[in-house]
Amino acid sequence: MLYIVLAIVAFALAYMVKNFVSIKKMDEGTEEMSKMAGIIRAGANTFMKTEYRIISVVVVVVAVVFSLFIEKFSGLSFIFGALMSSLACIIGMWSATNANVRTANKARTSLSIGETVKVALRGGSISGLCVQGLGLFGLAVIFLINGGVEIDAESKGLVANLICNPTVMRITTYSLGCSVVAMFNRVAGGNYTKAADISSDILAKIRHALPEDDSRIPNVIADFIGDNVNDIAGNCSDLLESFVATIAAAIMIVIPVFRESGITDMTLFHAAVKFPILLAGGGLLSCIIGLVVTSSRKMSNDPSKDLNLATNISAFSTIAIGLFASYISFGKIELFKDFTFGWISPWISAIFGIVSGVLIGIITEHYTSADKAKNPTRKLAEIATEGSAFVITKGDAIGSRSCLLPILMIGLSLLISGKICGIYGIAISALGMLSFVATTVSIDAFGPIADNAGGLAESCHLDADVRKITDKLDSVGNTTAAIGKGFAIGSAAFATVSLIIAYVGNYTPINKEPVLNIASFIVIAGGIIGGALIEYFSALLTDNTIESARLMADEGDRQLSEPGVLEGEKEPDYNKCIEMAAKQALKKMLIPSVLSLLIPAVGGFIFGAEFIGGILVGATVVAIPKALFMGNSGGAFDNAKKYIESGALEGHGKGSDAHKAAVIGDTVGDTRKDVVGVALDIFIKSMSTVANTLAPLFSHVAR
């Protein structure tokens, strides 16, 4: 069965390569476009290289520790995970920095929205297929090498004598490898992109009176690169991590569930352990179908419709193939008592995850878009006439309000999947949401490609007709980015809940029910402290961004004060700013990232496994609404500003007091949505994955 999954993976990667080659073959357009794109590509590559030099040191050190003290081959699987994640990011970045200029050029040459969308989506699909394809590839390979998961396998580190299950440990360390890369990418990417963006804003709006994105501002190119660094590399590794962690959680949960069931025949065990990989493979196949069908059709002038089509085909195919996978796996064997509706139960759980994912996207769009009169963002734009204090307060209210429905969706899915299929059902529901992640990431990656294409069209002075097309794509890209963020957070919430349950199962002694008693003083103390850590982490990231932005603004100021630069007669030193952004981002990524890895480890060895259980619960419960708040208030600020800029708010156009107030909201939202919000979800996933990896050891040491 695993070979079928590997065949699907091979097929996906082949399709990815085909798309990559076809993009490379396309023309880059005018010389100016080619030059600009080259700067962006080079800057992005330099950043990635420097970043991965640092990451690789951390990864190797951690890997050695794992192999020495935990399980001899776990260091290798850890490196393997980091490698797969890095590969997905690097390929994603290559494709995005090649597709951006070709998208702009297609708009220029074809003057057709549909044709242009095709190029951007093809570029995005490379990221999407890499994320799901490579993530699944690594898991399947480990599975094959391990010979599946054995419930009673035992192994230990090269020097330490702590017994653990190697077939599980290699999967969790693989997942942790993905996690570490995602953590660094998100933290560094957020700092990079927003330091560049905000410093450009300060220079343009506060210190000098320049138009936004003006090429005289030395920080502008760093801003373009930042979009790729954060929205492509950050997003790819984030979702790859969610995807892998969810499968890992599902596999881990099977062990306590099976032990408690009292069933002795191992057929069910092996079926339950393999089903997540099968479902994920089915999802990947569905995504290929969705992407192929969408991009081979003639596209309309309404990009949203085409992108939604890709999502819907992928989601429905996943449901169809999932039914088949469920039957193959569970159709003819003895089942857990928790499976209320027999073999079909895991499939129903998966559907709840899939539907939640789609609905969270719709809800996010409702709160962050200003397209319809009843959208809250429309009201945010209207209140801008009362000044920026009102904008911020109303934006805060929108952000807070937007948390309820997505979380209710997740809560209800948890309740129902749990009722139908026990805690295994929760993990499967989470996986359902992530099973068509290739399409989600493809559409998400469409955003920064379209954004860059628009930027290139502007800075290379392409025709107004061309810019109209790229503007249209950009605006669609903004919405898909907001939806993507909602999805990333929703899936992280789901993944983390599975990971927490798996964690409790991981340290619970054999034949005892996995219980984490929050009405005990150790767990509740951990719970409230976990919540506080999320706030602290948010503060750290926010302060880092402000500091980097101020430094970069000062550098930009210095350059603007050189004769000729402000007058547009001399080109500013873009590279200096690009280097600064990278240096700051890399300097500031270490503390938060390492903190998230150390807290569960150190805390667990000192205060025990239950305390860390509390920490994870508290951090998750606080991080979910906080991340939604950050993402959605930021999205609302952004689109309220755009709404006013479009001239739709009568009497208050660009440059009016209302517009100025909205711009302040947008700047506040920048840090929220692109730095803090997106990092919180990876923070809770990383902590949970570290805890899962070390859980067997906590019970040796602290108990």
Next chain:
Amino acid sequence: MLYIVLAIVAFALAYMVKNFVSIKKMDEGTEEMSKMAGIIRAGANTFMKTEYRIISVVVVVVAVVFSLFIEKFSGLSFIFGALMSSLACIIGMWSATNANVRTANKARTSLSIGETVKVALRGGSISGLCVQGLGLFGLAVIFLINGGVEIDAESKGLVANLICNPTVMRITTYSLGCSVVAMFNRVAGGNYTKAADISSDILAKIRHALPEDDSRIPNVIADFIGDNVNDIAGNCSDLLESFVATIAAAIMIVIPVFRESGITDMTLFHAAVKFPILLAGGGLLSCIIGLVVTSSRKMSNDPSKDLNLATNISAFSTIAIGLFASYISFGKIELFKDFTFGWISPWISAIFGIVSGVLIGIITEHYTSADKAKNPTRKLAEIATEGSAFVITKGDAIGSRSCLLPILMIGLSLLISGKICGIYGIAISALGMLSFVATTVSIDAFGPIADNAGGLAESCHLDADVRKITDKLDSVGNTTAAIGKGFAIGSAAFATVSLIIAYVGNYTPINKEPVLNIASFIVIAGGIIGGALIEYFSALLTDNTIESARLMADEGDRQLSEPGVLEGEKEPDYNKCIEMAAKQALKKMLIPSVLSLLIPAVGGFIFGAEFIGGILVGATVVAIPKALFMGNSGGAFDNAKKYIESGALEGHGKGSDAHKAAVIGDTVGDTRKDVVGVALDIFIKSMSTVANTLAPLFSHVAR
């Protein structure tokens, strides 16, 4: 022993009456002062009357339901709780609206800071003594009528046949009565004061160019009244609720702890049940000592020092008397195994609570004051030169960062008290923090009295010398208000944790360990939904405040457009604005308040007790950092603005761009700290108290 507590209560109330009479005897000053004070007093009284008319309807309805369906006398105890809480508020408001003008007049006649502080503190002490005295009085009376708490008592409602323990039910319903009043007061008070405040700001700063607090602005007097409504009535009922709920939680926790211990001799049970009341009585006595000593000394020119003295004497006396109470209660009897250090264990737990309370105050001061160079608020003021987006972002970072230490304090106290004294120790630790609440509230109430005195000095055009004194008091009052908010949130966190543990004990079947398994799908689903409710509730309160503020601003605008008003030739219609503020506040208080009462009730009957347990945990874990964030970011914004206004930021005084940016931060902070932050703590306490009241029924119905 209870009679001794009642004697202390009588003594406290007698001292309170003495202070009240001595204030009433003092001169109100000039005719203008007397008139202005009269308007404030009348406005405050009208609001309270109207509010209590609405509250009393809700209270009577709920009481009838309780007596009919739950326990026949529980309706009466519910009304009794609401009555005690209301009485404390009403007396507090009377004293504050009388003490404000006399404080201003004392400054005028004595020109001595020390003498003026004495009047304001005496006024504040009336609130403080009422809160602890009346809260404790009601509990002691119920205790006496019940003949203590009986572990096996049974009773039922007048028409329903659900069995519950009446000796516990009457205590929880008493606590719930206090809770309901506090909920309405906080929600209505926040809306009232901030709608008035923000609408004045809009009129002064955005729509017209008037100085702040200018008497031509029709909304200004409503703003003065608002200070009393929120900071006196709201705060009194909030802390009274925390105090009573904590004692109730401690009493409830004894039952499962005792049952599990296997001890058959009831001496320990009765000692453990009475100890909280004894400790609270000892705390009250300590507060009297602290207040008497402080106010009978000659006061210095440094009010902070005198106020700190009162706190320190009260805290240390409580520790001393607590040792005695612990010995009396537990010195010579068989103890729970959890009591690691014998009879002294509960005392040690109490000390951890007391110390946490004091330290949280100090931490809050560090983050919200701008007095020292290393205060984060100083940095906030400095960044105001980069514009308001930076102010908001930096303020957000300060708010987030300020959560860690207070929550670590609470977490560590929970851990240590739990280790030393089991879950009973957690409740006692919480009570320790609240055992000297009379002094805390006295100092807290000092703030709005000083604030009003300053306002009166301004609007009645008293001498610059006088205003210097009231300004000094006002600035001290700002710090005490911030500390008071930190304390209110910290104590609510502590109280709610006790309530949650008590709740789990309440529905757990006899002879089973109280367990709330957060690794089960029902509980974790409740957990994340509980967190989302906190966000939703915040959104509701924020939106309500903005709406009311806009309506009031429009009314103020209408009046200012009448000929003569803007020119200062015609007095605006203050009363119209006062009425509007009251009407809006009362209209908008119902939905959030009723929601907080209904959610745990309805949810519990549909999804069962464990789901509600999850909701409570999630709501608490999210609300604690969120409330600290709201309070401390708001406090930091406020003081950063004041710091710039004081001229301390070189080159950026009042009216500068930096000042304007700071003003925007302050306005954003207004809603955060005075509406949302303070309401969140009462929200989690109310939900927990409702859940505790209904817990025995959930097990009948949903299980």
